[in-house]
Amino acid sequence: MKIRNQLKLILNCCFTVLFFTACISKNKSDEMEIKVSNSLNFDRKEIVTVKRSQIEKIVKNNSEKNVRVKLKGTDKFLTTQWIDYDKDGKGDELLFQAEVQAKSVADFVIMIDTVKEPQSKVVAYSRFVPERIDDYAWENNRVAFRAYGPVAQQLVEEGKEGGTLSSGIDLWLKKVDYSIIDDWYAKNGKEAGYYHIDHGEGYDPYHVGASRGTGGAGVWVNDSLQVGKNYTNYKTIAKGPLRTIFELDYAPWSQYKIKETKRISLDLGSNFSKFDIILKAKEQFPNYTIGITLHDKKGEININKTKGWFRHWEPIDKTFLGEGIVLNPELVTQAFTNNATTPDQSNLLIVTNPSQKITFYAGFVWTGSKQVNEVTQWDEMLNKQAEIIQNPLQVTVN
Incomplete structure (x- = not known):
């Protein structure tokens, strides 16, 4: 009986070893x-x-x-x-x-x-916002943006209240890392102008109007910027949580009848939205020009054509806002400030070579968020973003 029990114990041990060996082997193959x-x-x-x-x-x-x-x-x-x-x-x-x-x-x-x-409230996120006419809004844990749709354009063209006519990109200034889009829109629906007041999470004091906002575009022709109107269609590709991606289509604009599709993506942790632009036109167009609004022209400008970044640093209420465009410097032909007497027409303009495809990054930082305290820190962020674009992380799978 004792020998039989010993043999049984040995066999059980062998089966256990074989079982775990098989599991390890299975896991390794996966x-x-x-x-x-x-x-x-x-x-x-x-x-x-x-x-x-x-x-x-x-x-x-x-x-x-x-x-x-x-x-x-x-x-x-x-x-x-x-x-x-x-x-x-x-x-x-x-x-x-x-x-x-x-x-x-x-x-x-x-x-x-x-x-x-692991789950978190800290995400990248975007969506169409029918409750605020037809905005498209996107955000992550550091920044938030929005663009304006066809109904908002129609209201302006029909002389009705509440609309916005602009292909510029709007900025929302956040103090918190969690998502605020849904909550701010919901509260603004109950209390008009809610998100224009800082209730502790940040606010929207940024005026776009007919300007380029941060990342709006046009064609520079005869010392004038020709621009499009609001987006006509949208397509959400991914809401998040690590990367949100969507596309905005624009009706043909300028004398060249440029049809534009913007594929915009925003990663968790980044201050910069990536704009992948596809352009089709009836006539050859001379350039594609990206802009940053200069508002009342009280800000400070830095044009770094060598590294491919361009920024504006302006006072906003009792804080400062830094806006920036970053792209491959080889694409840029010239960059300059266009100061105008007409409201919303003063912009920092980055003129690029004409092409059917172009990629750039548009982003910002706000001192109210405590992400930076001074303009030199914003310049350093732009320097790093330029290096990141030129030297992406290399991923190898074995």
């Missing part, structure tokens, strides 16, 4: 390593992209809903997001936020697991 490299001399915390084709070995026999990413050597799972560009029900890209020290490599593991991912 894992891949990701290396994220930072070639710059400052620490970075950014959203990185892994294409579905790079991790097909994992997803082909598993649900993409169970794909998880964690920092290698830890049990720290990260928030992920799939982007389905063609809306076929399959994610085309997987996103996660990577922290990588200067001149370093960070290692991550992508795997299959049913563990729940």
Whole structure:
């Protein structure tokens, strides 16, 4: 009996070892390593992209809903997001936020697991806002923006109240890192002008009017800027939580009948919206010009054509607001201030080569948010953004 019990114990141990060996083997086959490299001399915390084709070995026999990413050597799972560009029900890209020290490599593991991912109110987010005519608004934990739609244009053209006629980009100034779009619009619906007053979370004191706001565009012809009107259609591609992406279409504008589509994206943690512009025209157009409003011309301007960033620093109430455009300097032909006597027509203008496609970044920082205290810090952020554009984080999947 004793020998039989000993044999039974040995067999149980063997089965246990085989079971765990099989599990380990299974888990290893459902894992891949990701290396994220930072070639710059400052620490970075950014959203990185892994294409579905790079991790097909994992997803082909598993649900993409169970794909998880964690920092290698830890049990720290990260928030992920799939982007389905063609809306076929399959994610085309997987996103996660990577922290990588200067001149370093960070290692991550992508795997299959049913563990729940961390949730947060700190997100990137966007949506169409029918309750405020037809705005399209977007935000993350640092900044918020909006653009104006066709009904808002129609109201102006019919001489009715409440409309806005502008292809400029509006800024909302946030003090908090959580989402405020839904709440501010809801409260503004009950109390007109609510979001123009700071109730502790920030507010919208920024005037766009017929100006370019921050990132509105036009064509510079004969010392005049020809611009479009409000967007005509929108398409939401991804609401968040790590990256929000959407498209705005504009009716043909200028003497060249330029039809414009803006694909705009905003990442969690960034002060800059990315504008991927697609242009089609009946006639060859001479340039594509991006602008920043100068409001009452009391601000300070810095044009850094060599590095490809252009900024405005202006007083707003008892604080300061810094606006900026960043792009590949090779695209820029000239940049200058256009001071006008007509209201909302004074802009800092960045003139680029004519092309069917162009990418630039438009962003801002507000001293009321405590993200910066002075203009030199804003210049440093613009310098870093220019370097980031030229030197994206390198992602390698093994």
